[in-house]
Amino acid sequence: MNLSHPVRRLLFVTVLALDEGGARDAFLADAQKYRRELLAHCYRMTGSLHDAEDLVQETYLRAWKSYDNFEGKSSVRTWLYRIATNTCLTALDGRKRRPLPSGLGGPAADPYADLTERHEIAWLEPIPDAPHEDPADPSVIAESRESVRLAFIAALQHLPPRQRAVLVLREVLQWKAAEVGEAIGVSTAAVNSLLQRARAQIDEVSPSRDDQPVAPESPEAADTLAQYMAAFESYDMDRLVELFTADAVWEMPPFDSWYSGPADIIALSKNHCPAEKPGDMRFLTTTANRQPVAAMYMRNPQTDAHEAFQLHVLDMTTAGVAHVVAFMDVSLFAKFGLPEAL
Structure with missing residues (x-):
């Protein structure tokens, strides 16, 4: 041309x-x-x-x-x-890092004390699991190598960003040290040093448990979740006690306190939960962070409708419910494809 x-x-x-x-x-x-x-x-x-x-x-x-x-x-x-x-x-x-209340450094709180909301803190958030996952999908493979469970994500937030990147790329995605160094612009020696420090910090802040986590899709998880929701819906707090492990933790951002042990968790619910009788609470189920989720809807006495209230992300072990993070950010319901009201 x-x-x-x-x-x-x-x-x-x-x-x-x-x-x-x-x-x-x-x-x-x-x-x-x-x-x-x-x-x-x-x-x-x-x-x-x-x-x-x-x-x-x-x-x-x-x-x-x-x-x-x-x-x-x-x-x-x-x-x-x-x-x-x-x-x-x-x-x-x-x-600043995104914490959970238990990661702020304070001791377990008194369930009878007043609650304090801290909206100025950017709190850790849950992530919905992808529906109909293909086990051969690279994203599923990557997530199975290093869990996206809330405890691990919370532990990651304690790391400086560059250490966080190195740990995720090396141990979750299984990249070679040279590949990581090239990606973030540091030497291989620096990558190894960052990884060593990251591992030490993760070991220090990660909770240690003797009991094994229960897969959210397992019959054991489904049964425990059903009992958990039924106890709330029937307002049977004594029944709820039996489902928690002895050292269970409860937290509900944006409130900055956390609570330890079944007795204190139930006392908190009796003293601060707006529910008063059976039927005030209803639930839908889903999963987040490879953990079971109970989405709570609280009855509005003025309209008699059950409205989005909390997302309970449960950490279940073979011994029972070990950790509940009750997220009170109702904007998350839409992210999970959940209705605003029932």
Whole structure:
């Protein structure tokens, strides 16, 4: 083609741009299959479902803008993880960690004392499990190697962001140290040092239990969850006591206190729960962080409707319910596909 004519040259450049833009869009359309696992990755890094969703969007935007720089030396999946990790590190710069009440450093609280809400704290959030997961899906494989259980996510938040990134990339995604170093711009020796410090910190803050966790899809979990919801719905607090382990923990952000032991948990419920009689509470079930969830709806005496109240994320072991985080952020119900009222 003779490109000496200005109009022909302009048309040629335009066609090239359209072809390039189409290739870029096709590339990113194919990359959408990694969205769920990138969401889990950004969630591990931030402890926030809301932030993770925004950061995944930012990751795809950055990938779209830098498509021309992708040389194919690594897989598309690895390239996206590298972008997502650095996007998270940038976002976390200067931010405080997202805790649970038990991670604030204070002792277990008196269940008869007043409750204090702390809305200025950015609390840890749960993440809904993906429906109809394929066991062969890379995101499922990654999550099975290192759980997304709340206890692990809460422990991760104690780490500085770069240590957090190294631990997740090395031990969850099973990247080699050199790959991690290249991704975050440090030497292999620095990666190994960061990993060693991260492991020590995780061991220090992670809860130690003799009992094994129960899979949320198991018959044991389904039975315990059914008994748990039935005890609340019938307002049978004595029955509820029997379901908790001796050292069970209860917390409910944005309240900054946490409670230990069945007696104190029941005392808290009797003294501070707005329910007064059987039928005031109803539940729907789902799962989050690979744990059973009981979504509580509280009866509104003015309308007689049961309205979204708390999301109970349960940590079940072979000995019973070991930990409940009752999230009171009702905006989470929509994220879990749950109705605002029954």
